[in-house]
Amino acid sequence: MQVNNTSMKDEYQSNLRIKELREHLGLSRDEFCVKTGLGGNQLANIENMKQKTPVYVLEKIENVYINFGYWLSTGKTIEECGQISPELEEVRNQQGLITGTD
Secondary structure (H helix, E strand, O other): OOOOOHHHHHHOHHHHHHHHHHHHOOOOHHHHHHHHOOOHHHHHHHHOOOOOOOHHHHHHHHHHOHHHHHHHHHOOOEHHHOEOOHHHHHHHHHOOOOOOOO
């Protein structure tokens, strides 16, 4: 699905962040589903923009990957509270710094 409309893009930002997180963690869809309890078809539909991310899906992911919860929902980080993004975690790891709740 091609997402051209700006407001439509905004609606699917959580979808993009879920895929970014999964890839950052180096997990296949199947592995990510086992860890989070999501269904494989649902994750594929979310990542392929065939459905918006329901709140309960974000909650399932956030229960496992706590330090990415705020970023998944909003696209923002609160580093001092341990709420980070994959990009921030990567930069901090490269600099030898601890991230979030480490």
